[in-house]
Amino acid sequence: MSDAKLSFPPEFLWGAATAAYQIEGAAQEDGRTPSIWDTFSRTPGKVLGGDTGDVACDHYHRWREDVRLMADLGLRTYRFSVSWPRVQPTGRGPAVQRGLDFYRELVDELLENGIEPMLTLYHWDLPQELETSFPSGDSAGGGWPERDTAHRFADYARIVGEALGDRVRMWTTLNEPWCSAFLGYGSGVHAPGRTDPAAALRAAHHLNLAHGLGAQALRSVLPARARLGISLNPSAVRPLTDSAADRDAQRRIDALANRVFSGPLLKGAYPGDLLTDTASVTDWSFVRSEDLAVIHHPLDFLGINYYAPAVVSGGADPSAPRHDGHNSADHSPWPAADSVAFHRAPGELTAMDWPVDPSGLTDLLLRYTAEAPGVPLFVTENGAAFDDKPNAAGQVHDPDRIRYLDAHLRAVHKALEAGADVRGYFLWSLLDNFEWAYGYSKRFGAVYVDYETQRRVPKSSAYWYAKAAASGRLPDVED
Numbered sequence: 001m002s003d004a005k006l007s008f009p010p011e012f013l014w015g016a017a018t019a020a021y022q023i024e025g026a027a028q029e030d031g032r033t034p035s036i037w038d039t040f041s042r043t044p045g046k047v048l049g050g051d052t053g054d055v056a057c058d059h060y061h062r063w064r065e066d067v068r069l070m071a072d073l074g075l076r077t078y079r080f081s082v083s084w085p086r087v088q089p090t091g092r093g094p095a096v097q098r099g100l101d102f103y104r105e106l107v108d109e110l111l112e113n114g115i116e117p118m119l120t121l122y123h124w125d126l127p128q129e130l131e132t133s134f135p136s137g138d139s140a141g142g143g144w145p146e147r148d149t150a151h152r153f154a155d156y157a158r159i160v161g162e163a164l165g166d167r168v169r170m171w172t173t174l175n176e177p178w179c180s181a182f183l184g185y186g187s188g189v190h191a192p193g194r195t196d197p198a199a200a201l202r203a204a205h206h207l208n209l210a211h212g213l214g215a216q217a218l219r220s221v222l223p224a225r226a227r228l229g230i231s232l233n234p235s236a237v238r239p240l241t242d243s244a245a246d247r248d249a250q251r252r253i254d255a256l257a258n259r260v261f262s263g264p265l266l267k268g269a270y271p272g273d274l275l276t277d278t279a280s281v282t283d284w285s286f287v288r289s290e291d292l293a294v295i296h297h298p299l300d301f302l303g304i305n306y307y308a309p310a311v312v313s314g315g316a317d318p319s320a321p322r323h324d325g326h327n328s329a330d331h332s333p334w335p336a337a338d339s340v341a342f343h344r345a346p347g348e349l350t351a352m353d354w355p356v357d358p359s360g361l362t363d364l365l366l367r368y369t370a371e372a373p374g375v376p377l378f379v380t381e382n383g384a385a386f387d388d389k390p391n392a393a394g395q396v397h398d399p400d401r402i403r404y405l406d407a408h409l410r411a412v413h414k415a416l417e418a419g420a421d422v423r424g425y426f427l428w429s430l431l432d433n434f435e436w437a438y439g440y441s442k443r444f445g446a447v448y449v450d451y452e453t454q455r456r457v458p459k460s461s462a463y464w465y466a467k468a469a470a471s472g473r474l475p476d477v478e479d
């Protein structure tokens with residue numbers, strides 16, 4: 001692997017990412033109310049080990065130290081999310097000044113250290129009240145299946161935009177709406193844990209609408225220099241064989257994973273095959289024709305989150321056990337796709353049992369270069385969990401993660417060479433943190449967190465990445 005060191009454009013932004021519920025803790029401080037993840041993590045059996053985000057990395061109190069860490073590592077950008085229930089408890093009505101001040105102080109500290117903030121408005125922590133109490137009664141519950149939630153999101157976007165628009169340039173509305181819709185309301189492995197395929201599709205549409213209404217609200221309050229995007233987790237989905245059945249399975253999952261978002265966002269329409277594939281589940285009458293123009297809002301950039309590819313085949317026995325990465329779930333996250341079987345892609349496995357295959361990242365960057373011509377791309381998340389442990393000297397050596405990062409940055413470089421306009425890369429994650437349904441059992445950080453003492457220990461991958469950020473070239477990978 002010690003061929004010519006690959007170099008990246010000088011203005012390439014080297015960053016790291018986190019999300020509010022995964023790191024902040026302080027769940028009940030300064031007027032914050034519960035989000036759907038507080039409720040879900042308190043529901044027995046939903047999160048491994050009964051873990052919650054109550055304390056997490058205690059970032060709410062240690063943010064200065066964490067910014068110093070980023071500065072020491074030479075990061076040029078930091079992607080974080082705002083906790084909706086910290087800023088607008090219950091998701092309706094006036095903002096809590098203290099909540100906004102927390103993010104303002106964080107942003108100022110970043111800027112003072114020369115680190116450009118990228119702010120995500122929604123990384124899955126919906127105020128519980130919006131899930132529980134909902135006005136129209138036209139769906140079986142509240143939350144994202146309910147149209148009103150998209151309007152509540154736009155109000156919240158305006159609040160944060162007004163408060164921080166003078167200092168934050170890069171804004172993203174949603175993180176991975178696929179997960180919110182299909183893991184939250186379909187398979188039920190994420191909050192709020194509902195398992196209703198029709199609700200999942202309604203949620204997907206109302207998340208799209210929230211993005212569009214949120215983007216309009218932001219444009220009305222942000223200065224012209226602001227840049228506005230969304231982070232998707234498109235699936236690099238491949239057919240197991242070249243058979244017609246497997247290629248059709250690929251098409252079907254591509255519609256449910258990718259085109260359900262990119263269709264309205266980039267073309268102003270849902271794909272016809274998605275509507276027919278899912279006709280047994282819903283008639284899509286919740287989509288109003290005027291919604292599509294709202295969602296089809298010009299993006300200043302598109303964020304791609306990538307971890308691993310998927311391999312599918314068709315013609316499966318719908319009653320056979322599934323292997324789609326949600327083995328403990330009784331319910332599929334893929335509406336009307338019971339005939340699709342998921343297979344383990346080849347490659348070394350991470351601690352999540354996800355295969356290491358960087359080629360999917362190159363493929364996706366080139367695909368979205370073609371589908372969103374002229375729209376700059378960011379890799380807004382990429383990284384891996386491994387079984388990291390401090391050695392006797394207290395250091396954490398993680399050569400697997402260095403190899404993973406090196407391989408995926410090479411995949412980004414390959415896309416750059418082939419013409420993709422990739423402006424930056426955010427390592428997931430800055431810190432070990434609350435890994436959703438897996439609690440604290442999975443460590444994605446470049447920095448190790450001792451949850452007993454809250455001590456942060458940069459892993460060897462953090463030093464490797466710091467060298468890359470400083471030089472714009474990939475350092476050697478030693479095993």
Ligand code: GBH
Pocket residue numbers: 019022175176179233305307310324325326333342381428435436444
């Ligand atoms: C991201 O989610 C999140 O944004 C972040 O908060 C999280 O900590 C991080 O990644 C690590 O998990 O074919 O059903 O098996 C990524 C979630 C992981 C969801 C891969 C889809 C495989 C799809 N995605 N998963 S499936």
